Amino acid sequence: MSGEVIVFAEDECHLVWGDTIGFVWGQRNERTEVPIINAKQRQTYYGVMNLANQEVTIAPHERGNGENTVAFIKQLRGFYPNKKLIIIWDGVSYHDGHAVQDYLREVNQGLEEKDWKVTCIFFAPHAPDQNPVEDVWLQGKTFLRRHFYENKTFNQVKQRFLSFLNKRVFNFGKAGWYLEIPHPV
16 A cells, blocks of 8 residues: 555745845944835745655645635646545635535545545644644745845746745655554554
């Protein structure tokens, strides 16, 4: 059975142009201005960490909602067509909304729960510290802040964020928490 099931932690990140502002040094008692073209520019990313190998896969979407959540799950299934996927995620309303529930019923139709192609499990409520993908987003935003001077446009910000994180392997201890769970025989 090894290799037939892939367990992911999932989360969304909302990147805004202002996230790239790093620290600047200025004269004491003098105001230092940092130009921001349009702080309302925004990009949503869906991201998962494969908890076995800690590889991260992210994909940009217009916003976090049920339709984009389903599109992301379909994308994951395309990457792992013959695998069972277990997705652990937070309790944001669209994770449990009609679009996602309808898709899960469709994809798992007629299968016993142990044979479902996609299973979704919730992290504990109000516990973002349990999700290793939160640490991934922090790494990505920290990278942007350290290199803020290289980003002249929001498109550059989005491209650097995606290229820095996507398919990268992290070594977060909490990723192993969910693979050590004893399974009944």
